[in-house]
Amino acid sequence: MNSSRLKEALHLTDHVLKQYPEHTQTLHTKCSILLQLNKTNELVYACEKSLWYNQNNPESYYNLGVAYARLGYLSDAEKVVRRMLHLDTTSGLGKSYLASILQGTGNAHDLKEARQL
Numbered sequence: 001m002n003s004s005r006l007k008e009a010l011h012l013t014d015h016v017l018k019q020y021p022e023h024t025q026t027l028h029t030k031c032s033i034l035l036q037l038n039k040t041n042e043l044v045y046a047c048e049k050s051l052w053y054n055q056n057n058p059e060s061y062y063n064l065g066v067a068y069a070r071l072g073y074l075s076d077a078e079k080v081v082r083r084m085l086h087l088d089t090t091s092g093l094g095k096s097y098l099a100s101i102l103q104g105t106g107n108a109h110d111l112k113e114a115r116q117l
Helices: 003-019 024-037 040-053 058-070 074-087 092-105 108-115
Strands: none
Touching (some): 040 058
């Protein structure tokens, strides 16, 4: 999706959230849009808000992990991606992202463990 369409979608999600601030699916959609737009600081806030309402949404944990990694907070990224994998043990994307984070931290033991997941 091109940038102008993503910005339009973001505007629509913000409009819905003004009316229904606790609508978790719209919050999740906003997180996905912010991720694609590389709006990292806004993404952190939106994911944390989404998780405040629903702590069992693995996609919000994944998006938050990506945001933390982009900001250089690799240990925080690792924690939330591990939480995501606890909720969704079959996520290949989550497993590969965890391996990528661990490779960035240089922790060979944890990287070996992540590759075995």
